[in-house]
Amino acid sequence: MIKKIKASTSEKIIFIFVVTLGLFSISSFILLKNKCLFVKNYDPKKINFENPSNIAILNVECGNVIIELYPDISPNAVERFKTLVKSNAYDDVAFHRVIKDKLVQAGDLEFGKKGNIDYGKIGTGKSGLGTIKSEVDKDFNYTKGSVGLARSLEYDTEDSQFFVILKDEPLYEGEYTPIGKVIFGLEALEKIKHLDKSEYVLRPDFINYLRLFN
Numbered sequence: 707m708i709k710k711i712k713a714s715t716s717e718k719i720i721f722i723f724v725v726t727l728g729l730f731s732i733s734s735f736i737l738l739k740n741k742c743l744f745v746k747n748y749d750p751k752k753i754n755f756e757n758p759s760n761i762a763i764l765n766v767e768c769g770n771v772i773i774e775l776y777p778d779i780s781p782n783a784v785e786r787f788k789t790l791v792k793s794n795a796y797d798d799v800a801f802h803r804v805i806k807d808k809l810v811q812a813g814d815l816e817f818g819k820k821g822n823i824d825y826g827k828i829g830t831g832k833s834g835l836g837t838i839k840s841e842v843d844k845d846f847n848y849t850k851g852s853v854g855l856a857r858s859l860e861y862d863t864e865d866s867q868f869f870v871i872l873k874d875e876p877l878y879e880g881e882y883t884p885i886g887k888v889i890f891g892l893e894a895l896e897k898i899k900h901l902d903k904s905e906y907v908l909r910p911d912f913i914n915y916l917r918l919f920n
Contacts, residue, residue: 741897742768748890750919760784761919762791762886766801767911768894771870773853775886780841783855783864783883788918790815790833790866796916802828803869804900804907811856812913813867820912829906833866840864841883848878851888870895 747769755761757774764771777784790796796813798820803811816831817824840861848854848871856867864883871878872895888895899911 742894745769745893745897746891747894748772753890755919758920759918760886762787762916763919764796764891764916765914766894766898767914768897769891771891771894772889773886774889776846776884779844779846780855780883780885782838783841783885786835786838786864786866787855787868787885789835791916791918794915794917795833795866796913799913800828800907800910801898801912802907802910803905804898804910805905806900806902807872807896809869809871809875810895810898811867811869813856815866823910825906825908829867831866835865837863837865842880846879846884848875848882848884849887850874851892852878852884853886853888854878854882854884857882872896 745768750761750763750770750772753772755774760775760777762773762775764773775784775787795815799812799815800818800820800823801810801812802814802818803809812818814828814831815833817827817829818831840857840863842861846852850871850873852875853868853870855864856869857863868885870888870892872892899907899909901907
């Protein structure tokens, strides 16, 4: 006959501690693997926009980022952006430059396409449509979520690359051409992959697609 041995109080405490630790480790692993777990995915069809013709939907790993475009402020820049969006040019393009909690940048159509990234040249690629003039004369506050066209060190070199700022950047005002602002889903961009020691990202995240609402 097998005699049952009752666990002592200390043994029960140790057992509960081990089980709790195991559950914590598993849940932490799941959370780390699923960076989008607590990010809300906005459905643009359920939102009433005042001017739907100036709404762009940027879809990334963690959901939709809804951008309101401002053609009254930067007509030429917004027209260039819309032209590229309509041709699906931004699909599968890398977020090649990311500064944690500051900005994400994408839009290198020449060297940033998924499956064909050139890490030696990314950030210098062109659209094939030529550059456009900077539009920085009108008042625009570069607050968190603002979207602008990237350029080289010189003005009038904007093309296809764009950035979204993740914090207020008053020093950008009058320096970079604004094209709009994220009105829903900025938290999805805050989850874009970054590196701690470099602005330029190896094995980056990508734009899934970018479309106009109408």
